[in-house]
Amino acid sequence: MSTNDSRRNLFYAQSGGVTAVINATAASVIQAARSRPDAIGTVLAGRHGILGALDEDLIDTAQLSASDLERLMSLPGGVFGSCRFDLDAPADNPAQYDRLFDVFAAHDIGYVLYNGGNGSMDTVDKLSSAARARAYPLVCVGIPKTVDNDLEGTDCSPGFGSAAKFVATAMLEAGRDLDAMASRVGRAFVMEVMGRNAGWLAAATALAARHPDDPPHIILMPEVPFDEAVFLDRVRETVERLGYCAITVSEGIRHADGSLVMEQSHDRKGHVQLGGAGQCIARSIHRALGYKHHWAIPDYLQRAAGHLVSANDHAHACAVGQAAVDYALAGMDGVMAAIRRDADEPYSWSVVPVAIAQVANLERLVPKAYIRDDGLHVTDAARRYLRPLIAGERFPAYLDGVPDYARFRLASVVKRLV
Amino acid sequence: MSTNDSRRNLFYAQSGGVTAVINATAASVIQAARSRPDAIGTVLAGRHGILGALDEDLIDTAQLSASDLERLMSLPGGVFGSCRFDLDAPADNPAQYDRLFDVFAAHDIGYVLYNGGNGSMDTVDKLSSAARARAYPLVCVGIPKTVDNDLEGTDCSPGFGSAAKFVATAMLEAGRDLDAMASRVGRAFVMEVMGRNAGWLAAATALAARHPDDPPHIILMPEVPFDEAVFLDRVRETVERLGYCAITVSEGIRHADGSLVMEQSHDRKGHVQLGGAGQCIARSIHRALGYKHHWAIPDYLQRAAGHLVSANDHAHACAVGQAAVDYALAGMDGVMAAIRRDADEPYSWSVVPVAIAQVANLERLVPKAYIRDDGLHVTDAARRYLRPLIAGERFPAYLDGVPDYARFRLASVVKRLV
Numbered sequence: 001m002s003t004n005d006s007r008r009n010l011f012y013a014q015s016g017g018v019t020a021v022i023n024a025t026a027a028s029v030i031q032a033a034r035s036r037p038d039a040i041g042t043v044l045a046g047r048h049g050i051l052g053a054l055d056e057d058l059i060d061t062a063q064l065s066a067s068d069l070e071r072l073m074s075l076p077g078g079v080f081g082s083c084r085f086d087l088d089a090p091a092d093n094p095a096q097y098d099r100l101f102d103v104f105a106a107h108d109i110g111y112v113l114y115n116g117g118n119g120s121m122d123t124v125d126k127l128s129s130a131a132r133a134r135a136y137p138l139v140c141v142g143i144p145k146t147v148d149n150d151l152e153g154t155d156c157s158p159g160f161g162s163a164a165k166f167v168a169t170a171m172l173e174a175g176r177d178l179d180a181m182a183s184r185v186g187r188a189f190v191m192e193v194m195g196r197n198a199g200w201l202a203a204a205t206a207l208a209a210r211h212p213d214d215p216p217h218i219i220l221m222p223e224v225p226f227d228e229a230v231f232l233d234r235v236r237e238t239v240e241r242l243g244y245c246a247i248t249v250s251e252g253i254r255h256a257d258g259s260l261v262m263e264q265s266h267d268r269k270g271h272v273q274l275g276g277a278g279q280c281i282a283r284s285i286h287r288a289l290g291y292k293h294h295w296a297i298p299d300y301l302q303r304a305a306g307h308l309v310s311a312n313d314h315a316h317a318c319a320v321g322q323a324a325v326d327y328a329l330a331g332m333d334g335v336m337a338a339i340r341r342d343a344d345e346p347y348s349w350s351v352v353p354v355a356i357a358q359v360a361n362l363e364r365l366v367p368k369a370y371i372r373d374d375g376l377h378v379t380d381a382a383r384r385y386l387r388p389l390i391a392g393e394r395f396p397a398y399l400d401g402v403p404d405y406a407r408f409r410l411a412s413v414v415k416r417l418v
Numbered sequence: 419m420s421t422n423d424s425r426r427n428l429f430y431a432q433s434g435g436v437t438a439v440i441n442a443t444a445a446s447v448i449q450a451a452r453s454r455p456d457a458i459g460t461v462l463a464g465r466h467g468i469l470g471a472l473d474e475d476l477i478d479t480a481q482l483s484a485s486d487l488e489r490l491m492s493l494p495g496g497v498f499g500s501c502r503f504d505l506d507a508p509a510d511n512p513a514q515y516d517r518l519f520d521v522f523a524a525h526d527i528g529y530v531l532y533n534g535g536n537g538s539m540d541t542v543d544k545l546s547s548a549a550r551a552r553a554y555p556l557v558c559v560g561i562p563k564t565v566d567n568d569l570e571g572t573d574c575s576p577g578f579g580s581a582a583k584f585v586a587t588a589m590l591e592a593g594r595d596l597d598a599m600a601s602r603v604g605r606a607f608v609m610e611v612m613g614r615n616a617g618w619l620a621a622a623t624a625l626a627a628r629h630p631d632d633p634p635h636i637i638l639m640p641e642v643p644f645d646e647a648v649f650l651d652r653v654r655e656t657v658e659r660l661g662y663c664a665i666t667v668s669e670g671i672r673h674a675d676g677s678l679v680m681e682q683s684h685d686r687k688g689h690v691q692l693g694g695a696g697q698c699i700a701r702s703i704h705r706a707l708g709y710k711h712h713w714a715i716p717d718y719l720q721r722a723a724g725h726l727v728s729a730n731d732h733a734h735a736c737a738v739g740q741a742a743v744d745y746a747l748a749g750m751d752g753v754m755a756a757i758r759r760d761a762d763e764p765y766s767w768s769v770v771p772v773a774i775a776q777v778a779n780l781e782r783l784v785p786k787a788y789i790r791d792d793g794l795h796v797t798d799a800a801r802r803y804l805r806p807l808i809a810g811e812r813f814p815a816y817l818d819g820v821p822d823y824a825r826f827r828l829a830s831v832v833k834r835l836v
Contacts (some may be wrong), residue, residue: 004423018598019592154777169820173438173722176495176823180436183466183501189718207820275693277830296717300607304591306727390819399727401808402587402625405594411691 001255006038008110010328011062012052013046014145015085015116015123017195018078019159020166020306021317025074025115026079028321029143030061039329044107045060047412049083049113050123056417059410068250071406074396076306079408083118087123090130097130100322104138106416109390111139115321117146117157121336121360128334128356141324142356144334145317149200149304154338155349156389158320159303161313164204165390166249166305167193169300172208175246180245186291188235189215189246192278194302194394196252197222199303199366205387206378215246216377220281223366231281232288234376249277295354297345307403311392312347323351327376347388386403420628426555427526428746429471430479431464432563433503433534433541434707434770436496437577438584438724439561439735443491443663444497445535446739447481447561452769457747462525465830467501467830468532468541472514474521477828489824491736492814493723497525500534504611505541508548515548524558524834529746535564535575539754539778543731546774548751553774560754560774561743563735565721567618572756573767573779575809576738577721579731582622583808584723585611585666588716590626593633594663602659606653606710607633610696613671615640617784619720622804624796632642634795638699642793643674649699650706657709667695725821729810730765741769765806 011027014022026045029130033040045059046052059080072079090097114123117171124142131138141230143242144151149160171191178189193201199221208215217238220226238245253261263275263283275283282295323337335353342348370382396403430447432440444463452460462475464470470477477498482490490497507514528676542560549556554580567578596607604720611619611669629713635656638644657693670681681693681701693701700713723801724783734757741755759767788800814821 009534013597018595075594076591080598081600082598084599165819169725170543170719172493172820172823173724174718176493176724177436177718177722180432180496180498180500181502207818209450227603267600279693294717295715297713297715298719299714299715300595301588301714301719304595306591307587309487334421386817392819393813393816395813398811400625400805401583401810402590405590407629412488413724 007041008245009041010043010081010111010113011104011109012043012113013049013052013115014078014080014082015049015120016082016116016145018082019145019147019303020162020309021158022115022312023075023077023079023145024073024314024317025145025158025321026319027069029113029325030064031069031190031418032322032325035135036325036329037093040111041403043107044413045080047056048081049085050087051083051085052080053100053103053213055257055413056309058107058413060413063410066406068406068408074306075405076304080410084159086119087126090126090133101134101136102417104136108354110137113141113143113324113328115145117148118361118363119153119253122354123333133316137415139328139331139333141327141332143324143338148195148198150198150364151359153336154279155317156339158313158317160200161310161316161389162165162305162308163194163201163302164386166308166313167191167201167205168207168390169246169308171216171331173247174296178215178244178246185228186239186289187244188239188282188285188293189244190249190278190282190293190295191247192249192251192276192295192297195222195250197363197365199223199250199323202248202250202377203370204390205381207390216248217245218247218376219378220247220249220253221366221378222250222252222254223371223372226253226261227297228284231376232285232315236289239289248280249281251277253277269289272362306396307404309394310390311394312388314394319351327353333400344384344388346417347391425459427459428461428529428531429464429512429522429527430461431470431533432496432498432500432604433467433468433532433538434500434563435565435721437563437565437721438494438580438727439576439732440492440533441472441490442735443561443563443576443739444489447743448482448530449487451739454743454747458529458587459526462831465500465585466499467503468505469501469503469786470498471518471521474833476525476831480824486824486826492724493823494722496829502615503793504537505544508544508551510758518638519554520835522554528555529559529608531559531561531742531746533563534780535560535566535569536779536830539569539774543740543752543774543778557749557751559745559750560756561738561742565619566613566616568782569777569780570780571754573758573759573770574734576731578618578733579728579734579807580723581612581619581720582724582804583727584720585619585623585716586625586808587726588663589623589666590636592714593626596633596662596664604636604707605662606655606657606700606703606709606711607652607662608667608696608700608713609665610667610669610694610713613640613668615627615781615783617641617668620666620668621784621788621796621800622808624801625804625808628772631660634666636665636794637662637796638665638666638667638671639784639789640670640672642789644671644679646702649794650703653703654707659709665699667699669695669713671695674704678714682775724814724823727812729812730806732812737769745771762806765809
């Protein structure tokens with residue numbers, strides 16, 4: 001760490017739900033920073049996101065060797081720890097910002113790179129404004145990350161492609177199982193994927209299908225109000241034709257009145273129990289149509305699947321990290337390193353800066369053009385958009401039958417503040 | 419198909435839950451049969467297991483080319499369809515056996531190879547006895563398959579190793595996610611895996627850990643009566659030490675009184691709702707300790723994961739198929755092709771015949787020596803047993819981001835009976 005020359009240190013942190021490739025972004029940021037020793041002292045990572053700055057719990061990434069960074073490239077999860085924490089508005093809590101800028105000053109931080117989703121871009125925006133208001137010399141850059149793919153201003157968000165590849169593969173494979181087990185009784189399978197408001201991951205399971213009758217037969221997204229009668233008709237029609245029906249459900253699907261589709265029940269002690277959307281849908285099929293029913297909830301598995309990373313997603317994750325360092329050094333405060341699609345096929349893309357103030361706190365939902373008219377599946381336009389995002393494989397090394405993921409024990413720097 | 423010489427046809431069928439490697443067994447059976455044109459006419463596969471024989475719904479596998487068989491080697495699911503159907507006892511339903519042997523005779527079937535778990539081995543045993551009683555010349559051989567690994571007489575069952583590799587990898591990856599998201603609130607993650615009576619798949623998640631504090635921190639198996647107080651104490655102790663706790667639960671864990679651990683509740687319409695073991699355990703943690711809780715249910719994903727096949731499991735699946743054909747041609751009626759372990763490390767094994775009458779309908783549970791004294795984890799002996807079963811990778815080809823699994827449309831042979 002250097003404080004007695006023109007170089008400044010760079011603060012990097014991870015925020016929100018982690019992904020299979022956010023550590024690839026981290027490794028790229030650190031590699032890019034090391035390639036500019038003229039301008040950057042060291043990269044100080046916040047432990048658990050911005051909380052690491054508030055707690056002055058900083059990790060000097062100089063302790064990671066070049067080969068550590070290579071291993072970090074393939075490590076799912078968030079190596080520095082993440083957080084779900086939003087800064088208050090500067091006017092509401094000036095003490096919070098006093099503390100942040102004290103920590104930044106104490107560690108000679110001149111650059112902040114924050115890696116996360118919508119909430120994180122809002123954090124970047126607030127930090128940028130607060131620094132200007134205080135005349136603290138700081139360049140703040142956002143780096144996109146979310147398996148939900150709901151960030152505006154970027155064609156896609158790193159992390160989404162790998163999660164999408166996992167859920168599409170899961171649906172493909174479960175579909176082969178279902179096909180083998182189909183019987184006269186009829187069989188329904190429901191997979192509940194992440195997505196509280198945006199159906200991107202659910203939509204991506206459409207890529208499991210190469211033929212019109214391949215699973216998934218129905219995709220329920222939060223963008224479309226759930227109509228049980230129409231849905232059950234389609235399930236019955238599918239089972240009568242194929243012997244089974246495979247359905248993807250976003251966790252956040254809602255009724256027309258806006259209420260979540262979930263079971264509400266009471267256990268013997270009177271506690272209210274909320275069943276998830278997948279379970280609710282599977283049971284409603286069983287009740288209405290009598291079919292055998294199964295449901296799967298991949299939960300963390302879908303966003304942590306380092307064993308099934310999309311090569312394009314990984315390339316995006318690296319590129320936005322590299323670009324964010326470039327932007328920071330160019331003094332481009334308040335921008336996010338975004339993915340721009342240049343062509344669908346052959347797929348080509350580039351990284352471009354977008355003004356964070358224009359994208360923070362927006363939520364990018366699956367557009368109408370990507371949803372089939374009946375609301376129960378996606379369109380070819382959606383497939384064209386989604387296909388390159390899951391393309392290419394990048395497998396980790398294996399040891400004793402499971403991925404050989406690195407395990408880092410990272411020391412914090414000595415605190416300089418009381 | 420040949421009926422006018424000394425060659426006889428071979429009936430092969432798949433039964434019970436399908437796996438990531440049962441089609442590798444099928445491909446090996448067909449390849450082995452083709453290498454003996456002097457003795458075997460063709461392999462007729464039953465559509466949906468023994469039901470294919472009862473329905474005279476037979477698939478002449480001659481329609482599969484050599485390159486089709488290579489692709490079949492990597493296809494999860496059951497290409498000929500499976501069934502959950504047990505034959506009646508011959509004395510109870512002679513008409514059922516009349517029909518079976520009429521079909522066998524009409525198609526000149528001299529060999530039956532049945533690929534499944536405990537129930538399937540019972541079917542082989544019954545067919546063998548019935549053929550002898552009728553003086554129908556038939557050699558019946560069992561081929562093991564079950565992700566539950568609960569077949570006696572074999573060191574392991576093909577299908578288990580790949581499912582085990584998937585759940586171990588899933589726990590490893592979810593653990594990295596949890597580690598990043600750990601916060602002062604405490605976090606618990608529960609993954610419910612298959613296994614109604616046997617905890618083999620739950621035990622296999624222990625292979626996710628390379629260090630004592632790695633996930634899973636607790637493994638609940640059906641072999642150990644569930645003690646909620648002891649369990650919750652361990653969860654709290656783990657969260658206080660690490661910030662989170664990762665738990666694997668077999669779907670079939672039971673209370674000391676033998677009742678299943680599941681939530682029973684009523685929805686607003688009064689329907690009884692049964693929550694699975696994973697959900698029940700996750701909620702009990704939240705209720706008792708207040709931690710954030712998540713649960714995952716991989717369901718079919720764990721047994722269909724052709725993208726994460728264990729190379730050793732695949733080799734087993736092929737070898738038992740090949741051996742079963744050898745046994746059939748050697749006239750070894752009423753045997754199962756079993757895996758014998760010759761050494762743990764370096765792992766070596768061979769295929770040996772075992773008398774089916776001695777293993778059918780038994781159920782191999784996780785032995786005491788593999789369960790830690792406190793009942794909440796496994797022993798090193800368990801790890802030594804399990805490790806080679808998930809070892810080695812055998813990845814499928816990919817196309818457009820997802821595995822390029824073959825898709826066969828297989829015609830049935832013309833029926834010869836009314």
